[in-house]
Amino acid sequence: MQNKITEMMYKTWILSGWLCVAFVGARAQEAKTWTMDDCMRYAAENSLKVRAEKHQDDTYRAEYRAAMADFFPSVGMRIGGQLNYGRSIDPQTNTYNNVSTFNNSYQAYASLPLFDGGQLVNRAKAAAINRQLGAHEVRRVQNEAALAVMEAFSNAVYYGGTVRLAIEKLDESRQTLHKTRRMEELGLKGAADVAQVEAIVAADDYNLIHQQNLYDAAVRTLKEAMNYPAEDALMMDTSVMVWRENATTLSAEEIFSRAVTDNPTMRAAECRRLAAQHLYRVARGAMFPQLTFEAGISTNYFRNLADPHTTAFSRQFFDNNRGEYVAVTLSIPLFDGLARYTSARRARNAMRMADVQRDETLRQLRTAVEQAVADRDGFEKEVVQMARKVAADSMAYRVTLRKYEEGLSSAIDLQTAANTLIEARANLLQKQLSYEIKRRLVAYYASDCEWSTINYEPKK
Structure with a gap:
């Protein structure tokens, strides 16, 4: 019981101190x-x-x-996926067929204006x-x-x-x-x-x-x-x-x-x-005409859904289908x-x-x-x-x-x-x-x- 009373008195003393500080601060603010x-x-x-x-x-x-x-330079990347049904071109033989295929393409490119x-x-x-x-x-x-x-x-x-x-x-x-x-x-x-x-x-x-x-x-x-x-x-x-x-x-x-x-x-x-x-x-x-330089790298992955023997993704991605390109584009405004x-x-x-x-x-x-x-x-x-x-x-x-x-x-x-x-x-x-x-x-x-x-x- 004595401890509770002591604790209450201590809290009351702390609260009174904060109130005094707040009152003095307010008075100081008013007296500015x-x-x-x-x-x-x-x-x-x-x-x-x-x-x-x-x-x-x-x-x-x-x-x-x-x-x-x-x-x-402006740097970008394109990733796409395409699922074909019915008649389409087989990228391996470059002929038309009637099988379902899946094509996944990747491209990274950078362009830089040379003259604008x-x-x-x-x-x-x-x-x-x-x-x-x-x-x-x-x-x-x-x-x-x-x-x-x-x-x-x-x-x-x-x-x-x-x-x-x-x-x-x-x-x-x-x-x-x-x-x-x-x-x-x-x-x-x-x-x-x-x-x-x-x-x-x-x-x-x-x-x-x-x-x-x-x-x-x-x-x-x-x-x-x-x-x-x-x-x-x-x-x-x-x-x-x-x-x-x-x-x-x-x-x-x-x-x-x-x-x-x-x-x-x-x-x-x-x-x-x-x-x-x-x-x-x-x-x-x-x-004026605008001259732009562009370079990039692209690759893709192809799969015939009817053929279980498809070339591995890593081989197609890094070896078979990878390509690089460099281009310079001249754009001439006419009308x-x-x-x-x-x-x-x-x-x-x-x-x-x-x-x-x-x-x-x-x-x-x-x-x-x-x-x-x-x-x-x-x-x-x-x-x-x-x-x-x-x-x-x-x-x-x-x-x-x-x-x-x-x-x-x-x-x-x-x-x-x-x-x-x-x-x-x-x-x-x-x-x-x-x-x-x-x-x-x-x-x-x-x-x-x-x-x-x-x-x-x-x-x-």
């Missing part, structure tokens, strides 16, 4: 603070589009291996380029997911900041209402003043609820962009909103020159153009309903469209780089000016509050000054976040080492 880079990296690793593109990348790699394997108009070579080159295309496409989709999360994260941080500003404004309004009521008791303010301040408190309370709803919607959008579980909590690090003067000093032209060679979208477009050129050569090569001509024309048009798409991607990239640099520089100046405006509006609000307490201004003047200050602070936060987004975007186009949110290297 997600930075912008963490969210971007999570999206790059868990986006459904990234997963789909990785499968496509694996397909490109399989096609490359198949294209390289086409250079090796360059189809094998160009198909292998196109497959090699598509393999690079798969890696660039994975990188491109990862970057798109990360950029979408960067914007969604900034929106969530912005509305989180407006919620804090609304809380501060509501607290100040409640303090002002308390002071106004005390001043009414002392005869310094009237009932109208108290009513006006109460209306301000109600408006601030509504604004807080409205900003909280906007923040919740922004967090849901962020989770959706990250492919993050909607039921899990997401605690964000808002330090990203601190403005840092560490932008790259490269000009827009220098950044564009880097982006042309390093941007995955541009490299993918270039890969499509090169692959289309090789596929056009493949289609054009199908119009196939214009199928080869149509394929070549379709491939030529695909090549030309790939050239146009590459030029369009180049133009869009230049425009995006110039716009990103201009927006970054513009937001940098706006941040400086808005910070000065916040300082001036803060001083004006304090002066108005002082005048209100001394009876020299009305509650409407106080509300106007407070709203002006809150709006300025919210605009400053928005400009800081906009500057941070554009600064990171310019660093992305410049392939700056600071852009390290994604660290994916496809398997070789």
Whole structure:
């Protein structure tokens, strides 16, 4: 009995230990603070589009291996069995008879293309380029997911900041209402003043609820962009909103020159153009004659079912019926309903469209780089000016509050000054976040080492 009690206590102690570990782990998971880079990296690793593109990348790699394997000889084997009833040819006498026979044939052969108009070579080159295309496409989709999360994260941080500003404004309004009521008791303010301040408190309370709803919607959008579980909590690090003067000093032209060679979208477009050129050569090569070398060995076993004296299987298989052959085949296409001509024309048009798409991607990239640099520089100046405006509006609000307490201004003047200050602070936060987004975007186009949110290297 004592042993059972001891055993039960031991199991209970073990279970309690595991529960504590699980509880601590869950608390640690809940307490994790997600930075912008963490969210971007999570999206790059868990986006459904990234997963789909990785499968496509694996397909490109399989096609490359198949294209390289086409250079090796094709080896095959044929085995057949035939049972004849009635009139047939006797392979021993080469005459017709009416007996039942059994014929078992074996053949092993290998074929190798000697000339096919360059189809094998160009198909292998196109497959090699598509393999690079798969890696660039994975990188491109990862970057798109990360950029979408960067914007969604900034929106969530912005509305989180407006919620804090609304809380501060509501607290100040409640303090002002308390002071106004005390001043009414002392005869310094009237009932109208108290009513006006109460209306301000109600408006601030509504604004807080409205900003909280906007923040919740922004967090849901962020989770959706990250492919993050909607039921899990997401605690964000808002330090990203601190403005840092560490932008790259490269000009827009220098950044564009880097982006042309390093941007995955541009490299993918270039890969499509090169692959289309090789596929056009493949289609054009199908119009040339094809020369194929083939070699093989064959044998068979024959038995007359009515004759008990049949030559042994091993003797027929290895000695009597075995034969080898070597052949060179020349295939000349003459007319196939214009199928080869149509394929070549379709491939030529695909090549030309790939050239146009590459030029369009180049133009869009230049425009995006110039716009990103201009927006970054513009937001940098706006941040400086808005910070000065916040300082001036803060001083004006304090002066108005002082005048209100001394009876020299009305509650409407106080509300106007407070709203002006809150709006300025919210605009400053928005400009800081906009500057941070554009600064990171310019660093992305410049392939700056600071852009390290994604660290994916496809398997070789």
